[in-house]
Amino acid sequence: MAIFPRKLEEWYKPLASVDKTWIAASVVIALVMATTTLAWSFADPSHQVPTETFEVAPAEFREMASSFADKYRGSTIPEGTEIYLAAVQWAWIPKELRLKAGVTYKVVISSGDVLHGFSLIGDDGTVYNLMVMPGMAYVMYIKFDKPGVYEIRCNEFCGLGHQGMVGRIIVEG
Amino acid sequence: MGEDGLKNWILRWLTTTNHKDIGILYIVTSLYFFFISGMLAMIFRVQLAAPESNIITGSDFYQAVTVHGLIMLLWFLSPFAFGLANYIVPLQIGARDLAFPRLNALSYWLYAFSGFLLLSGFFVDGAIDTGWTLYAPLSALPQYTTTGTNLGILAIALLSVSVTISTVNFLATIVKMRAPGMTWTRVPMFTWTILFTVLMMLLAFPPLLIAGVLLFLDRVIGTTFFTSLQGGALLWDHLFWFFGHPEVYILLYPGLGILADVISTFARRPLYAKRFVIIALFIAVALSYLVWIHHLFITGIGLTVRKIFSFTTAIISIPFEMTALAMIVTLYKARIKYTAPMLFSLAAIFHFIIGGATGVYQASIILDKAFRGAYWVVAHFHYIMVGTVLFALIAGMYYWLPKMTGRMYSEKLAKIQFVLAVIGLNVLYFPQFIMIDDMPRRYYDYLHFNPDLKTLNVISTIGAYIFAASLFLGAYILYKAITSGPRVSANPWGAWGLEWTIPSPPPRHNFDGTPVIRSDGSVVYVSDREISKYGLPAIMNMSVPGLDAEASGSSVNWSRETPQSTPGKGHHEGSHHEEHGSISPLVLSLGSLVALIGAGLTSVPLLLAGTIIFFLGIGKWIIEDIRGKFSEPEPKYKDDWPFIGVDKFRIGMWTFIAGESFLFGTLIGVYIFIRSRSLAWPPGYELHDPMIGLANTFILFTSALLYGLGYLSLRRGLEGRAAGFFAGTIMFASLFMAVKAIEWGELVSESYTLSSGLPLQLYYVLTGLHGAHVVAGIIATAYVMMRTLMGAYRSSKTTVLMVGIYWGMVEIVWTFLFPMFYLI
Numbered sequence: 001m002a003i004f005p006r007k008l009e010e011w012y013k014p015l016a017s018v019d020k021t022w023i024a025a026s027v028v029i030a031l032v033m034a035t036t037t038l039a040w041s042f043a044d045p046s047h048q049v050p051t052e053t054f055e056v057a058p059a060e061f062r063e064m065a066s067s068f069a070d071k072y073r074g075s076t077i078p079e080g081t082e083i084y085l086a087a088v089q090w091a092w093i094p095k096e097l098r099l100k101a102g103v104t105y106k107v108v109i110s111s112g113d114v115l116h117g118f119s120l121i122g123d124d125g126t127v128y129n130l131m132v133m134p135g136m137a138y139v140m141y142i143k144f145d146k147p148g149v150y151e152i153r154c155n156e157f158c159g160l161g162h163q164g165m166v167g168r169i170i171v172e173g
Numbered sequence: 174m175g176e177d178g179l180k181n182w183i184l185r186w187l188t189t190t191n192h193k194d195i196g197i198l199y200i201v202t203s204l205y206f207f208f209i210s211g212m213l214a215m216i217f218r219v220q221l222a223a224p225e226s227n228i229i230t231g232s233d234f235y236q237a238v239t240v241h242g243l244i245m246l247l248w249f250l251s252p253f254a255f256g257l258a259n260y261i262v263p264l265q266i267g268a269r270d271l272a273f274p275r276l277n278a279l280s281y282w283l284y285a286f287s288g289f290l291l292l293s294g295f296f297v298d299g300a301i302d303t304g305w306t307l308y309a310p311l312s313a314l315p316q317y318t319t320t321g322t323n324l325g326i327l328a329i330a331l332l333s334v335s336v337t338i339s340t341v342n343f344l345a346t347i348v349k350m351r352a353p354g355m356t357w358t359r360v361p362m363f364t365w366t367i368l369f370t371v372l373m374m375l376l377a378f379p380p381l382l383i384a385g386v387l388l389f390l391d392r393v394i395g396t397t398f399f400t401s402l403q404g405g406a407l408l409w410d411h412l413f414w415f416f417g418h419p420e421v422y423i424l425l426y427p428g429l430g431i432l433a434d435v436i437s438t439f440a441r442r443p444l445y446a447k448r449f450v451i452i453a454l455f456i457a458v459a460l461s462y463l464v465w466i467h468h469l470f471i472t473g474i475g476l477t478v479r480k481i482f483s484f485t486t487a488i489i490s491i492p493f494e495m496t497a498l499a500m501i502v503t504l505y506k507a508r509i510k511y512t513a514p515m516l517f518s519l520a521a522i523f524h525f526i527i528g529g530a531t532g533v534y535q536a537s538i539i540l541d542k543a544f545r546g547a548y549w550v551v552a553h554f555h556y557i558m559v560g561t562v563l564f565a566l567i568a569g570m571y572y573w574l575p576k577m578t579g580r581m582y583s584e585k586l587a588k589i590q591f592v593l594a595v596i597g598l599n600v601l602y603f604p605q606f607i608m609i610d611d612m613p614r615r616y617y618d619y620l621h622f623n624p625d626l627k628t629l630n631v632i633s634t635i636g637a638y639i640f641a642a643s644l645f646l647g648a649y650i651l652y653k654a655i656t657s658g659p660r661v662s663a664n665p666w667g668a669w670g671l672e673w674t675i676p677s678p679p680p681r682h683n684f685d686g687t688p689v690i691r692s693d694g695s696v697v698y699v700s701d702r703e704i705s706k707y708g709l710p711a712i713m714n715m716s717v718p719g720l721d722a723e724a725s726g727s728s729v730n731w732s733r734e735t736p737q738s739t740p741g742k743g744h745h746e747g748s749h750h751e752e753h754g755s756i757s758p759l760v761l762s763l764g765s766l767v768a769l770i771g772a773g774l775t776s777v778p779l780l781l782a783g784t785i786i787f788f789l790g791i792g793k794w795i796i797e798d799i800r801g802k803f804s805e806p807e808p809k810y811k812d813d814w815p816f817i818g819v820d821k822f823r824i825g826m827w828t829f830i831a832g833e834s835f836l837f838g839t840l841i842g843v844y845i846f847i848r849s850r851s852l853a854w855p856p857g858y859e860l861h862d863p864m865i866g867l868a869n870t871f872i873l874f875t876s877a878l879l880y881g882l883g884y885l886s887l888r889r890g891l892e893g894r895a896a897g898f899f900a901g902t903i904m905f906a907s908l909f910m911a912v913k914a915i916e917w918g919e920l921v922s923e924s925y926t927l928s929s930g931l932p933l934q935l936y937y938v939l940t941g942l943h944g945a946h947v948v949a950g951i952i953a954t955a956y957v958m959m960r961t962l963m964g965a966y967r968s969s970k971t972t973v974l975m976v977g978i979y980w981g982m983v984e985i986v987w988t989f990l991f992p993m994f995y996l997i
Binding site: 127134136 | 304615619
């Protein structure tokens with residue numbers, strides 16, 4: 001008994017309507033997917049993926065961020081200041097950054113202990129997203145045009161308090 | 174069933190080495206893990222739908238999601254597929270069993286016990302709760318994680334061992350055990366994809382094993398591989414994702430094979446462009462090792478590296494697009510039979526397109542950054558893992574159920590299940606695409622920043638319950654079919670393939686006689702006598718006319734109680750291992766389980782007890798070998814390039830060596846990674862005496878040389894002299910270990926321990942692992958020496974050669990370690 005197909009005589013049978021439906025459906029889905037990929041690429045032209053990094057010890061960076069937080073607690077950070085932002089279990093140091101609208105700030109981000117994530121959605125919809133590895137400092141340039149309150153969230157699981165790890169950026173007009 | 178019958182029944186399942194029994198054990202065990210893992214998902218979906226209710230605590234939530242992820246990926250999807258593979262692959266290629274039946278039982282028991290090891294975490298202060306990616310350094314810090322994390326990590330390591338053993342077995346089986354005429358192009362797609370899967374497993378699991386062991390040392394002994402800045406989070410990411418990305422394809426491939434077979438059967442035509450699909454899938458196997466950096470796009474890794482891996486990630490979608498297209502073209506204008514397996518397969522392709530296309534988005538560096546950590550990714554991989562792989566596995570289950578049980582399931586109920594499953598799945602996961610960047614992953618309570626997400630989460634949870642209902646219905650269908658389904662013929666689907674020419678369920682020995690596939694694609698079952706009378710080429714060329722009538726399939730008695738052998742067409746003379754049972758795989762695995770629980774809970778008595786049980790298992794194993802209980806003669810089948818004249822033991826051994834190379838290669842990679850990121854590194858000649866190292870190198874090489882001389886003497890029939898040489902091997906290898914012990918002792922007395930920095934930690938781990946291999950070699954050589962004196966190697970010297978190859982590997986590893994630690 002033949003256990004392998006050899007003949008293809010059934011190849012040119014007319015297409016059943018149910019087949020037409022699902023072929024059409026898959027073509028439509030493929031087209032939608034392809035266009036949305038392109039659309040999203042153009043919608044986010046900022047390319048905000050940091051390439052500037054340097055090594056720093058977590059404890060040392062935590063100190064830097066703490067003294068930075070003490071210096072600017074409750075006051076607006078002037079233009080041209082280098083901002084230090086440390087992710088620690090389970091908070092951001094400083095908890096709150098007061099920035100001026102329309103000014104580009106240089107932000108240095110690193111971790112004070114374990115792996116964290118840095119996630120921030122800008123006023124133009126730009127997504128800032130980073131894995132913050134201990135020992136590595138990331139340099140980002142952030143600018144807000146619209147005054148308001150923006151949330152910084154941790155995006156990598158860092159222990160039980162992970163979901164409470166929320167920082168704030170307050171942009172003043 | 175009387176008491177005695179029950180006892181025999183239990184004993185059979187505990188000691189079986191038959192591939193069909195083990196396949197069923199795999200399926201049942203993986204379904205058990207699936208149930209647990211699915212229940213966990215049900216619980217945390219309720220928490221996500223109603224976060225204010227706090228039905229579980231945050232800690233419980235993280236344990237639930239971690240165990241859910243790990244079980245689904247490592248203890249359900251793959252093992253379920255390998256349960257089917259265990260049952261079906263030998264039938265598809267015309268083999269009587271897997272190449273190494275007892276090793277197969279060993280992989281199963283190691284797998285089952287590793288799953289229990291993971292779950293045992295729930296009985297201490299909590300199961301593993303690090304997230305399924307176990308990102309270091311969090312996972313390396315015992316103070317932030319549960320004790321169950323120790324057990325979970327060890328479970329992963331134990332599973333890696335089980336997987337490596339399966340890999341050796343399946344590769345040797347598919348390469349060497351195919352029936353005459355079962356050429357590579359005729360091998361069914363399911364077997365092809367299993368072959369590719371084990372190829373990927375072979376290279377992907379050693380890094381996971383190493384990562385797990387190093388992580389465990391960090392947690393328990395206090396080494397600093399993942400807590401230091403030189404190794405740290407980035408080292409873990411590299412190791413984990415070098416395993417993790419091929420793992421995705423390891424899960425996917427068996428599903429694709431099932432889809433191809435099922436679609437070809439119910440579209441009633443061969444898979445379109447099968448040859449090119451195979452080539453495409455092979456290319457994807459190779460590419461699967463070159464895409465892992467896309468999981469590290471936002472770690473600050475160099476932009477050029479990102480661009481390269483963005484490119485390779487986009488490229489790897491092409492083979493899968495080809496495969497999906499080939500399946501769709503197979504359906505084009507076909508007269509499709511809409512049975513339950515076919516419906517599940519069609520839905521799987523549909524979900525594969527959605528899940529696959531949303532995956533291609535991640536190849537883009539920018540979009541990956543935007544989506545990372547969002548539920549978009551969750552939706553994407555669940556469309557692949559559940560929508561594609563699980564659907565394909567369900568299709569495979571329904572497709573082969575009549576073959577495995579001899580009974581048919583209820584088509585009507587299965588179609589209801591299908592409708593429920595498709596609705597449930599899409600209601601469950603589609604809303605998660607919409608939560609693009611609002612809903613962060615790994616939150617058990619998201620209300621504090623966005624209460625609007627609740628609606629979508631409630632919809633998602635409703636979908637989850639619909640999907641669960643469909644699975645419970647599936648379980649009911651299986652139960653009904655197995656207990657009271659109508660009996661079926663050998664080939665209820667009118668499908669092609671060897672497995673459909675034998676009765677349902679197949680007899681214990683699978684085939685009456687040797688299946689020979691002839692040039693016109695028909696199969697004929699011949700006895701050994703007929704093979705020696707006519708010769709295989711003549712039978713395959715159809716020039717033996719008398720065989721045709723018997724080959725029609727109607728003349729063979731396909732009753733359930735097929736006699737063990739019909740006169741003249743009996744199975745291999747002298748081969749009866751299908752009745753063999755062995756308790757040693759169970760004992761050995763039980764020992765591993767107890768020992769690892771002991772290690773995980775740092776309880777010395779348990780560790781010792783486990784080790785003793787483990788060595789009892791090894792002893793039993795060796796005794797069985799000496800009694801020759803498992804000496805199965807290899808059928809003399811047609812060989813294909815490049816495997817001409819290579820027996821299954823050699824294939825198995827070389828596969829094992831390849832796995833070992835990856836094990837040591839990974840560790841050497843870790844060494845290079847850490848050293849290149851360290852500012853200061855003491856040169857090896859300052860810590861260790863190169864002269865002692867050199868002397869020890871010569872000692873080790875002498876032991877291997879003596880082994881070679883022993884093998885040559887044995888070939889000349891000089892057993893006494895050979896045994897003497899083997900004794901010399903043992904002596905020199907023991908001397909090597911003694912020198913090693915003195916070196917370690919001196920280092921420790923100078924208080925250079927595991928806590929004195931990475932150079933020494935790497936030294937201890939690498940030379941320790943190498944030393945363990947030398948000890949295993951000594952044990953194996955002692956066994957060979959004893960057997961030589963017993964005169965066991967007068968005909969076949971394969972075992973001796975295998976141990977020799979192993980010694981060669983141990984030498985080569987040392988030639989890397991010596992300069993690494995003593996010279997530079």
